Amino acid sequence: MANILAIETSCDETAVAIVARGREILSNQVASQIETHARFGGVVPEIASRQHLLALNPLIRTALAEAGLDWDGIDAVAVTQGPGLVGALLIGVSAAKAIAWALGKPVLAVNHMAGHIYANMLAGPVRFPLVCLVVSGGHTELIYMERDLDFRLLGQTRDDAAGEAFDKVARILDLGYPGGPAVDRLARQGSDVLDFPRALLEEGSLDFSFSGLKTAVLNYCHNVRQRGQEVNKADVAASFQAAVVDVLVQKTAQAVRQLRPATLLAAGGVAANSRLRAALAELARQENVALGIPPPELCTDNAAMIAAAAWPLFASNRHSPLSFTAVPDLDLAAVVENC
Amino acid sequence: MLTLAVDTATDVCSVALAREGRLLAELTARIPHAHSERLIPLIDNLFRETGLAPADLELLAVTRGPGSFTGLRIGMATVKGLGLALGIEAVGVSTLQVLAHSFGGEALVCPVLNARRDQVYTGLFRCGGSLPEVLWAERAAAVEDLLAVLEQYSGPVWLCGDGTGLVLARAAETRAQLRQAPLHLLGGRAAALADLARRLPSVPVDQLTPIYLRESQAEIQLRRREAGGHES
């Protein structure tokens, strides 16, 4: 059957999944630590590591039970190697290596961002070549792929990641942590009337920049409050979100027109954003390209996506050595080299 | 009971295979910041050298702290993973007890680990029996407070652990009779851990929890902020 048990502990979600042949999800368990970290206003690495250690074993037992499998039914163990918080990653890496060694099964080290992209493969076959917009709390990238695990970077953010900008604006508006879903929800009650800047950078560049937008939001709110007036939070959220989505979609459109891929994909936590999903659907229709966006629950961190990205490694016998370790700034290109 | 003992709580990464009080193999590496890379390969070597298989294992033992937070968790996540895959239980043992037991002999032993922020993780044990007897319970303490306790004991106190130098550097004025353990006994040994594990109760691996002896920095700061009542 080729069932892969996958473990993901790169940030503040402990996640375990069992996926057959890189596609069929038999179990997908996520234990969120959001409430624990909310007290601190953001993810605290030391506390994330402590939580992962306590949460992981019970989650693996639950996944096995839900999949109706015992250890004989597991053919390989996959784990997120990076990028992420090093202490958090080490919990998953240590556990995965131990389980794989004890069972005499291969261990597969997976890049977290490759996982986000491969979340799309869980929905069905995807045709290459493809362009993928990867947008999360730590990443904003346009990736081109001609075949499995062959990642070419077309452009990336020069300052803040899109998700980071969402979190910061949520903080300016006092919407709490995590910011992305809160901004998305509030934006539906407002309208794009504030004309925040869209940084498109120099002609032809596929890079992104969001720090100017964040500053514009901060200055606007500051000025309104200085005048003793109330900030219309819904309009700020809607206008900010419209500016981010405009930039993301314009750059993606540029990449699609340049490279004419068979498929356009979106991936990462921000790909759960409703306005971005709608705008990408419109772009795909205009450009007549197949579109893939994972369902929202597979856009945020999960382990099924790690199993999906591990599948081509498993199928081509590219196992990782037992001496591999967590790499907090792991490059997407390293996926091919570490095997 | 074929027992695998794993200690990664300090700079020393030590693993041992033992059965009924007989040490079958032990490997100790003192390579700082490489526990994650070395641990499973070292364990794999133990089994290659002894011709045993992972499935032969009946019990696990691990140092549960205090120590380096990251090092502790590498050992504990590994042992939890092994126990989960093999369906066996584990014994969690204090890092300080393992250090004291590694020293052995009829002596007062004070293991000290550098806890940074001007503190050490420490305790005082009387060795010589089957288990080290606790004279002063383990804690994170200022070196001055530790020295004040040690002064109450007549006769030599043997210091071991990576904080030994730190204590000796502050001990010029003390009336305590401090002795430094020989170099090969300054670090813990998995053989001593395996030996202690025979005499202590085991638990299902899911119930293993590290003893950090200290809150995380973020928790300390949050508590201060809440007590102070002011926002930063």
Ligand SMILES: [Zn+2]
């Ligand atoms: Zn992610």
